[in-house]
Amino acid sequence: MRAVVTRVNRASVSIDGSAVGSIEKGFLVLLGIHGDDTEAQAKKLADKVCGLRVFEDENGKMNLNLEAVGGSLLVVSQFTLYADCKSRRPGFSKAARPEQAIPLYELFMDECRSRGFHVEHGQFGAYMQVLSENDGPVTIILDTQEL
16 A cells, blocks of 8 residues: 655545545545555554654654644545556556455545544545645655555
């Protein structure tokens, strides 16, 4: 699994002009699921994302996690994180098919909720518009193959 985690002041996702999810301070998480990913990887990634200490403390150091700042998560499925760009037209054969990806996407969000976080999300497979006001900006790329 891959996650692009951006620290935000606010973020929202809309479908056909209607907001379906929005948060204030927290993380915008673009989540890609590989065809070989497992439930264990979804749980591990949720643990890592929820524990990231990338919010500033009173000394201006990135030392606080999502819980410490009362943050939320906006999770948006993003199969394009597994694009194969060897040619000019990307291929997406490494991305998990919906029947595998949807349960792992849902599990990732459930794991975040089980840690006490408010989780908003887009709609898997929908054409979405994502808005964010990045904070910093701070963006972290996580890949379960490297954790």
